[in-house]
Amino acid sequence: MPAVLSVNAGSSSIKLSLYDTHYNDKSPTLILESSISNLTAPPAKFTYTHTDKNNTKHNISSKELPNDIADHSSAFSHFLHHLSTDPDLPNLNITHTVHRVVHGGNFPTSQPLSKSTIAEITSLTDLAPLHNSPALSLVHSTLDQLSESLNVAYFDTSFHATIPKAAQTYALSPDLAEKKGIRRYGFHGISYAYILRRVASYLSKPIDATSIIALHLGSGASIAAIKDGKSIDTSMGLTPLEGLPGATRSGLVDPSLVFHYTSKASNLSRESTKEMHISKAEMILNKEAGWKSMTGTTNFREVLKRAAEGDETCALAAEVFVDRIVGFMGSYWVKLGGEVDAIVFSGGIGEKSDELRLMVCEKLACLGVRLDERANRRAAENDNAVVAISSERVSDRESVKVLVCRTDEQHEMVWECVKDERYWKEVGGKTVKDVKMEEAK
Numbered sequence: 001m002p003a004v005l006s007v008n009a010g011s012s013s014i015k016l017s018l019y020d021t022h023y024n025d026k027s028p029t030l031i032l033e034s035s036i037s038n039l040t041a042p043p044a045k046f047t048y049t050h051t052d053k054n055n056t057k058h059n060i061s062s063k064e065l066p067n068d069i070a071d072h073s074s075a076f077s078h079f080l081h082h083l084s085t086d087p088d089l090p091n092l093n094i095t096h097t098v099h100r101v102v103h104g105g106n107f108p109t110s111q112p113l114s115k116s117t118i119a120e121i122t123s124l125t126d127l128a129p130l131h132n133s134p135a136l137s138l139v140h141s142t143l144d145q146l147s148e149s150l151n152v153a154y155f156d157t158s159f160h161a162t163i164p165k166a167a168q169t170y171a172l173s174p175d176l177a178e179k180k181g182i183r184r185y186g187f188h189g190i191s192y193a194y195i196l197r198r199v200a201s202y203l204s205k206p207i208d209a210t211s212i213i214a215l216h217l218g219s220g221a222s223i224a225a226i227k228d229g230k231s232i233d234t235s236m237g238l239t240p241l242e243g244l245p246g247a248t249r250s251g252l253v254d255p256s257l258v259f260h261y262t263s264k265a266s267n268l269s270r271e272s273t274k275e276m277h278i279s280k281a282e283m284i285l286n287k288e289a290g291w292k293s294m295t296g297t298t299n300f301r302e303v304l305k306r307a308a309e310g311d312e313t314c315a316l317a318a319e320v321f322v323d324r325i326v327g328f329m330g331s332y333w334v335k336l337g338g339e340v341d342a343i344v345f346s347g348g349i350g351e352k353s354d355e356l357r358l359m360v361c362e363k364l365a366c367l368g369v370r371l372d373e374r375a376n377r378r379a380a381e382n383d384n385a386v387v388a389i390s391s392e393r394v395s396d397r398e399s400v401k402v403l404v405c406r407t408d409e410q411h412e413m414v415w416e417c418v419k420d421e422r423y424w425k426e427v428g429g430k431t432v433k434d435v436k437m438e439e440a441k
């Protein structure tokens with residue numbers, strides 16, 4: 001069976017989806033989903049679930065992995081072994097593997113992976129220290145272990161190429177910034193593309209007439225202002241550190257803070273490798289900050305639970321998150337001139353935490369935001385990709401729609417791949433796959 005494998009390397013997890021599909025397929029069929037989480041805090045957790053033609057899940061397995069599976073590449077090998085010995089999937093032929101690569105620099109669209117594109121992505125590793133290196137390790141594993149497959153990289157950054165110059169630019173020397181590629185790139189773009197597509201369809205509007213403020217709130221959290229289908233600003237910048245705090249990330253701080261926090265700020269961190277050079281300061285702000293550093297846990301559900309039980313530090317961590325979120329909401333509301341079709345929550349926290357959505361929306365009442373508290377509490381029970389949680393009955397002013405969208409980066413990459421003639425057609429007797437496989441060797 002020909003299939004496309006979609007690989008999403010997060011900072012501490014891998015999410016994988018396998019689709020039965022072909023060129024120009026209008027509805028790729030999901031065959032299975034798998035995930036390996038907790039990679040940075042072993043034991044890692046492995047899930048593997050088949051999906052049938054009616055979209056019903058079965059053969060669900062979930063287990064803890066041995067402690068020696070503590071990096072992306074060993075976790076991926078574990079998945080591939082499971083897949084190759086799956087009795088329900090004999091004669092599987094993975095024709096394409098699509099990879100989420102967080103930092104794509106100036107790449108405007110997806111790229112087939114060859115020696116030169118891999119080298120270019122490797123050169124961006126320092127700008128996404130938690131992400132590009134793990135993603136590249138999976139690219140190399142795929143080249144080794146799925147050697148017949150065409151590898152294509154999809155970038156979080158591409159969606160944000162439309163951000164106007166002023167919002168892209170830091171107030172620094174333009175010559176130096178240009179030379180070193182220092183500008184605001186923005187991330188979570190694959191997720192925002194999926195959210196935009198689903199929300200436009202839900203609202204029955206063309207994508208290029210849909211304007212939303214979308215919140216992707218997971219271990220890494222960001223917000224995007226999307227005007228008429230195009231990103232006009234987002235909270236992450238040169239790297240995924242800027243903007244909102246996250247599980248282990250500080251988010252926006254005064255740039256000189258690190259020199260007061262530690263005298264060793266500019267030293268190279270012990271985690272630096274041949275491929276990645278990360279300073280002590282970057283390590284602290286990326287890996288030893290966020291709610292893990294405030295509360296001891298990376299799990300935001302636990303932060304909220306302890307806050308409800310009276311833990312003041314957890315309550316403060318949640319309030320800091322809400323404070324930064326509403327700051328961006330106000331800014332983006334103005335940037336969109338108040339023309340907002342919907343506010344959309346997504347990502348692990350945005351999709352699953354009705355408490356967080358309520359805390360944020362209470363602070364947005366001045367914008368006309370009113371939640372339907374029952375719909376908000378029950379959103380997770382609904383299987384639809386988009387669920388409305390705003391009140392329909394607002395008498396005093398026009399209400400703003402508030403939606404929850406179950407984002408799916410793996411699906412978005414496959415959706416883009418099957419439409420892209422470059423990856424399926426022959427030119428001069430060779431497919432791009434033949435050419436790239438020769439080059440990648």
Ligand SMILES: Nc1ncnc2c1ncn2[C@@H]1O[C@H](COP(=O)(O)OP(=O)(O)O)[C@@H](O)[C@H]1O
Nearest residue numbers: 010218219220298299300301347348349352353
């Ligand atoms: N019910 C919940 N309430 C609050 N937070 C939750 C809940 N379920 C999951 N989360 C949070 O979602 C995060 C994972 O989000 P996700 O978008 O899947 O992460 P990643 O950034 O790793 O892709 C976890 O760190 C956890 O804190």
Ligand SMILES: CC(=O)OP(=O)(O)O
Nearest residue numbers: 010011187188220240
């Ligand atoms: C860009 C980013 O932070 O991604 P994730 O949320 O998957 O860690």
Ligand SMILES: [Mg+2]
Nearest residue numbers: 010218219220
């Ligand atoms: Mg993610």
